[in-house]
Every structure is written in C-alpha cells, then in structure tokens.
Amino acid sequence: MAQHVFNLNAHWPGGRNDSGTIETQNLQTKISIPPEMDGPGIGTNPDEMLLGAAATCYIITLAAMMERSKIEKIDLKMTSEGYVDVTNGVIIYQKIIHRPVVTIKHDPSKDISTLLQKLATKAEHSCMISRALKGNVEVEAILTIKNG
Template sequence: MVQHKFTMDLTWSEGRNGTGNIQASNLQTQISIPQEMNGPGIGTNPDEMLLGAAATCYLITLAALFERSEIDVLELSMQAQGFVSVENGIFTYEKIVHKPTIIVQELTEHLEKRLLRLAYKAEQTCMISKALKGNVVIECDVQILEASI
C-alpha cells in the first residue's frame, strides 16, 4: 500500500470572528468565517474549501475518465455549488451540486450516453466524494454541447 501525506500549517488570531492563514505546498491564503455566517468574510473559509476539494477532485476524475475512454473533449468547465443550512444555530453542509459543461466536436446520441455515464461515474469514484458519502449529498447537473463551427 502506498500512502500519501499532505501537510497544511495554520495560524489563527482572536476569537470566533478573528482571521487566520493557511499554507500548504501550493496554497497560501487567509481564512475566516464567511459574512453569510456573521463572520468577517476575509479570505476563504471551510465551506468554500470543502466545495473546492469536492469540485476539483470531481473535475480531475472526470478528465481522467475521458482520457482513459479516449474521448476527445474540446472544452471541460464546471460550476459547483455548496448548500449549508442553519437550524437552531447548528450549521450543516447538506449538498454539493457539480455542474460540468462538456463540449465536443460532434455530438451523437451514443457519445452523449457515454459522456453522461462517465460524468456520473466520476462522482462515484472521486476520492473526496467517497469521503463525504453518507454525510453530504452530491448531485451532478451535466450539460453536453456540440461545438459551434
């Protein structure tokens, strides 16, 4: 078994509404509680970072599945949305929606079915999606387009 280790250094000042910094090998930014949750809204926050982890893992997994399937995709982009609810002062990360847009040169019915199957497979096989399974609902809203000439 091969195990990979990732390290992040964090600092924090003040109380709940303070600010902090995070630094990893390829990431350095400020952090705080978002304004939507009555925080200062400086830098990023855990909600955005969880959404970012899930979205980037999904997108990379999807690109790898297309490559392994030898499907030529002209453009792959995505929007991701995270939904957090508050009940009795308790915050719950409920749902993430991946909204990939896949553009191909020539779209056939057969290719569209393959692309959809792989888009949903990416959500099932992504490491972060598997880690969140049972706690956060993850949905895919896939848009497949044919390139305009």
C-alpha cells in the first residue's frame, strides 16, 4: 500500500481576530474565526472545512458504492450540517449529519430502497474522514430517495 502525502501551506500574519490564508494544490482561500465564535468571518474556517471534508468524502464514497451496486441514478445531492458546542470557552465539534438525496430513474422498489439505505449507512462507516472522526464526532446519514 502506498502512502499519500497531502501538503498545505498556511499563513497567519496577525492575531486572533485577523485573517490568514491556506493553499493546497487545488484550494486557495482566506481563513478566520467565524462570526458565531466572535471572529471576523473572513473566508472559511476550521468548522466549515471539517464539514466540507466529511461531506466530500461521504458523497464520493456513496456514489462509488452505488456505481459498484449497479444502481442507476439521475442525480445525487446532499446537504450536511455540523453541530459545534461552545460552553465555558470549550469548543466541541459534536455531530455531523449528512442528508443525501438520490434521484433514480424509476419508482424505487422496496429492494432498491433497502439497498440504498444500507449503502448510505455503509458509506458513512467506510469514508476515510468519518473513520478519522470516529470516537470524537458523531456522524449520521439520513437518506431521501426520489424517482425521476
């Protein structure tokens, strides 16, 4: 098994309420503390980036599992929510909920619906980011199936 190394360059020239930048091979953005945590809200923030990493990994994993299972989809969309608790100055990323919506070509049979539900759960357990968060952040998937 080959090891993959991903690189990120970060620059933070100021203090707590300033902003900085991050840059990877395919991402360049400003960063700061979000306004919900009394920051300036410039660019993105660690909370959004963690949610983005979890959502991206999950939706790609689910799409790959559907493809391997020969489920023909018209579309796959998703919203995700990240729940962060701040109590007495302690910040805890508590939970992520993914809400994938799969549109398939025909009226979903019970067998397809059952398989899609299993895949939605399996993708959550198989995603590399979900596995990295396990034991620290609860991750849940709530699937909706539509027919096209």
